[in-house]
Amino acid sequence: LTVVTASGEVIRTGTRARKSSAGYDLTRLLVGSEGTLGVITEVTLKLHPLPESVAAAICSFDDATAAVDTVIAIIQTGVPIARCELMDANAVIAVNRHDKLGLAEKPMLLMEFHGSAASVAEQAATVQELAADHGGTAFQWATTPEERTRLWTARHHAFLSGLQLRPGCRAVTTDCCVPISGLADAVTQALAEAEAAGLPHFIVGHVGDGNFHVAYLIDPALPQERETAERLNQQLVQRAIAAGGTCTGEHGIGLHKQGFLVDEAGEGAVAMMRQIKQALDPRNIMNPGKIFSW
């Protein structure tokens, strides 16, 4: 990283070597600090070679639990799956309407495999077998770029199609991430609570990571709907933290999740973060007020 610090200095962190134990890991301290410790002006990324072969696959399940249990089995079997996404039945209904895809309107996994041609074929065969063990149907796989893009269309259009389930709505989106072993419970309970509350909703999840997003579709003119969505999110996050997970897999803390951060990390860890902030930005000029109170 190239970073402008609060005192106006320009520093560089890290090297081009694959590993280093030279001093504190400033790169990882700054990444995810939400601009509170400095302004990142340049990022150098490590590139990986393009895989020799890429395959995509989709598969439908009777319920989200069966889909997630399949993911757990895939990971426990050691299949080096490259991408693994979940869409719930509502998300599939939304993309069917939007793109006329004709998919079975049931929870669906979308997957990608990287490697040599033989290894990719073997991974897809193993996954098809594991999916069948969990009642998976309509397994399709594809290796050409055009066919892969077609299979992934549903996922790429999920969010914007999902919003069309309720024209004029706003989405309140959750971002918890749980240990893979707790993922089926977390998704199932989130779905049940959303149903019970009567709010339109859909789920997309980066389930290979244990991270999923529930989008509650609220009418911005009805404050009680926002309150219901906040309550559902509160319950979902508290369960995720109790299961050893986190309130945010990728969206960050910002203003809204500062209370969750204390619940998750504890007062002592948040105090340590605050001491670092106060030492590096004593005038509080870098994105003030974010992550924790001063």
Place this chain on the structure above:
Amino acid sequence: LTVVTASGEVIRTGTRARKSSAGYDLTRLLVGSEGTLGVITEVTLKLHPLPESVAAAICSFDDATAAVDTVIAIIQTGVPIARCELMDANAVIAVNRHDKLGLAEKPMLLMEFHGSAASVAEQAATVQELAADHGGTAFQWATTPEERTRLWTARHHAFLSGLQLRPGCRAVTTDCCVPISGLADAVTQALAEAEAAGLPHFIVGHVGDGNFHVAYLIDPALPQERETAERLNQQLVQRAIAAGGTCTGEHGIGLHKQGFLVDEAGEGAVAMMRQIKQALDPRNIMNPGKIFSW
């Protein structure tokens, strides 16, 4: 991590989720901080499933450059090699003497491949081809645990066997890590300088990472030999930093490399590390004096 801070508090960092963006990444700040920010009392690790199949391979080369060029080709081809170690001719001579292994006394790569049986066989075949392109000979590979252990014996005994090349010696060990593209030059120059200086030496390297260790075998009774080893290390580190690498891939800064850290990271980055230290340990009671001066 469970960590006791300088103020005597016990904090926990991280969660059991695979990813999180909740606040500063205290785990990675503390890992590699050499005890200067707190005492780590518990570490929870992520486990990976045992691979279905494991294969080991060794291969000899006419010079270290050919061996390292093979590694570069393996990585650029995208072979997901699990372990990749280099021993120079002196290290092979040492283990032959110690263990009567009868290996060709030339630079050698030792490798390990993980995956399904088919994928492992395919990786080994690709690597054998790439090694042959670079003049590799005496390629052997093994899949049973006993045979794999036999192939890896040389690497496991390298350091202690190496010390026996000069009975009564002390080893001064380097730890630089360079971008893979600069690895052949770094190893070749290190060997040439050690030869020219006339100090007994050997090299082992985690070459898949670009990290290698030269051990200079000095007579502790001869101060000029220690000075020569220090000078060689100085040259090697300056070249590594100029090539975009680091002075330490895994051993850390401690007392001895504090000057190198400033050369590598710059005054501004080291000042930022010092500010963090002073904020979190104002009485300087946590491993004082290490990494940088107070």
